[in-house]
Amino acid sequence: MSKEPIIRFEGTRVILSKAYLAAQPAGTLQLTFAFGGDYHNDVHYTAANGDEFSYTFKGTGVELVGPVGPALGDIDVYMDGVLKKTVSAHSDQRLVLQPLYSISGLTDGTHTLRAVKKSGDLMLVDQLKFTVPAAGTDPVDPGAPNPPTGPSGPTAPGPGSNSGGSSSGAAAPPSTPEPGAQDDTPNERHTAYIQGYPDGTFRPDQPVTRAEMAVILSKAAPQAAGDTAGTAASAFRDFKDGFWAGKAIAAVTAAGLMKGYEDGTFKPDQAITRAEMATLASRLKPDASAAGSGFHDTSGHWAEIAIAKAQGAGILNGYPDGTFHPSKALTRAEAVTALNRALGRGPLYGTAALPWSDVPAAYWAYKDIAEASLDHPVKARKAGGEEWAAETVKQP
Incomplete structure (x- = not known):
């Protein structure tokens, strides 16, 4: 018996199957x-x-x-x-x-x-x-398998202040908390692990390189914590001693989060792919839940097992047509979404505005970008995620 297609076109109309819609969370789809x-x-x-x-x-x-x-x-x-x-x-x-x-x-x-x-x-x-976008509502978070969802780890500054902005995420003023949505008192702090750019943008759709990923992991992942500022002697033949991300690369490779290639290179300027992020997620969260069912285009892929594990853990999802696009480059917005899920952080609710001019409140990853780019006390929401605590955060 033939299976009903997820999506079909009739002239200018796009028609989604009833089975696909029934499997989506209540609300609207982007x-x-x-x-x-x-x-x-x-x-x-x-x-x-x-x-x-x-x-x-x-x-x-x-x-x-x-x-x-x-x-x-x-x-x-x-x-x-x-x-x-x-x-x-x-x-x-x-x-x-x-x-x-x-x-x-x-x-x-x-x-x-x-x-x-x-x-x-x-x-x-x-x-x-x-x-x-869905008419009259905010775009949905890519946790459901509609548009491509949060993949790779976020990018970090390039040489010097190339990816700069402030040295830590700027604190946005709190807005009115959602009624009944939050717990009682903050008991720890989350430090920003990704920065914006000197022009006040975040560039959410920009791809993430392997060097940038190493820097961000060195800030976000407990396994790679330590002094990673500055440069270090290179263990790879494709960048010299003193490379801007050298210490971060040394830290994440020593922690087993990232690896070089068999030819002795690290390929620091190469974009991270969705398959590579799935592998990173499996290393960040080795005790993930049962593996997912996989995707049409990942059977036999070198990262097939990691992709299924990331799917089962809710860290990475696929596309409406049942594909994953394992070789697709990941963006900064997708990066922070996946890292937050793998690390058990956010999303962060209740911020009045972000300091990044290109991330409006309606942007699909707004709350995950807030979580990743703002220093803030951790205040759990009863409905899930975190609530911005009404306090003044002093910047160094």
Whole structure:
């Protein structure tokens, strides 16, 4: 007997199966649509500088995904006619499906993304993804298997203050606590383990590199606690002594949380994937609950067992079509969501506003970003998560 598809299209209508909807928690769903192309799976291809394509969508965010490689160059990205960023798709190594640009927190309505080829031999676009929020409500947390859910560990500052902001998460003023939602008194503190950038942004949709992950784990994971500031002698041949993340890499590899490659490299600038985060989660939470059922695209994958364990523990989930996308690069927002779950932290409720200009209150990972980026007393909510305690937090 054939199985009813989870999703089907009829003209301009998107229809979800009753069985899929019945399995979701009460409330509303946020849907993320992705479109692939047919020129080597490229949505757009050109070799002419100045050539461009435009994509009009209705939603609150969009992500431009494409390959990087030696033949690719710079792309000017415009949103609603305003130049937002010049992104580089040039790389010594050819990689596909890399996040090139993303924006979130747009007003719910019609927007147009325009990409203009600026340099290089080619401009290629693999996918465009846009987010459609549920009408009249906040987007759902990705704990349910709708859009891709919180994956990899968060990023940390690059060399110097490259990923900077304040030295610890800025304290946002408390808002009115939810009635009856909190416990009595805070009994410990959670220290911020990820920072924003000097321009006041958090860049939630930016991918996380292995070096950044090492730094964040060295701050967040008890197994890697210790003096990890500054640099250290390199045990890997692809970065020199004095590398900005050297001590953090030494700490997390000594703790067994991260490992190098068989060729003696660590690949510090390579993006963390969803499969790698699943492996990290299994090391952070080895006593996780029973394994999940797995996904269509993880059978035989090197991280299949870790992915199933992370699924069973509620740390990582998949997509509505039953896939996991193990090789997909993880974003900062997905990172903190997964790390919070693995470490038993947050989400943090009751903050009036975050100090990051690109994380509005309606953003799906707002409460997990708050938990990860703000120093705060731990005050448990009876309904789950944590409540911001009404106190002034002194910054160093």
